[in-house]
Amino acid sequence: MAQIYGAVEFRIEDEWHDVINVSSLLLQHYDLNGCLFGVDNYADFVPLFAGRGVPEDCSENLKQKVFTYLDDESWPSWVLYSELACIDWDERAVSRDYRISEYVVYGDGKEKFVTKWLNRLEHDWVREALETELEVRSGDRVFRRPVLRRADAIPDTEFGLLMKLMGCLADRFGVDGVRLVVWFG
Structure with a gap:
């Protein structure tokens, strides 16, 4: 950085x-x-x-x-x-963020932003899934690569x-x- x-x-x-x-x-x-x-x-x-x-x-x-x-x-x-x-x-970015945005989902369905990250070896499957999907869910976690404004x-x-x-x-x-x-x- x-x-x-x-x-x-x-x-x-x-x-x-x-x-x-x-x-x-x-x-x-x-x-x-x-x-x-x-x-x-x-x-x-x-x-x-x-x-x-x-x-x-x-x-x-x-x-x-x-x-x-x-x-x-x-x-x-x-x-x-x-x-x-x-x-x-x-104005929006040209494409989806290269980083993965991670959110936690609470019992009431509300999401809270946790962090953004580029590479986490234990989460390679998330990056691969986000190549074709807009979001991936795993337990109480949601992962996305949004297009930012x-x-x-x-x-x-x-x-x-x-x-x-x-x-x-x-x-x-x-x-x-x-x-x-x-x-x-």
Whole structure:
């Protein structure tokens, strides 16, 4: 799992200034990284902002950080607040999630999400069955490989808080004067 690094920047005239370190907010989230930047994209989203590189005009402080940690597998990119604000969160991934979603079913028939996983040797039969079936049941467990919506990448993240912070900056510096610059490690 790739860890996200980066910052939010705002622009005054022609100069960008970094203001928020995003590592502590976004932590490690496969689905969000895949949805936005194509990294750890097990849900098979069409990434919206992948491979843009490091902006040449980023703040000097951010340039130093980026080039200290950047390597061939850092997948640097960036996105304006105006682009993030226009995302269609109902858009679905291209195909079913490569991971298997596991749920427990209670006596009243209600399901509760347990975990997602890629490979469990003792559950090879589940992966094989899900090649042709939409779900597999075993006792009180249900296994699926759903097609996710972009909105499914948001729960359990601080993306909403990041958008609020960026929105506050956009109120002052304009929606195209605020951007998120990221890389992965």
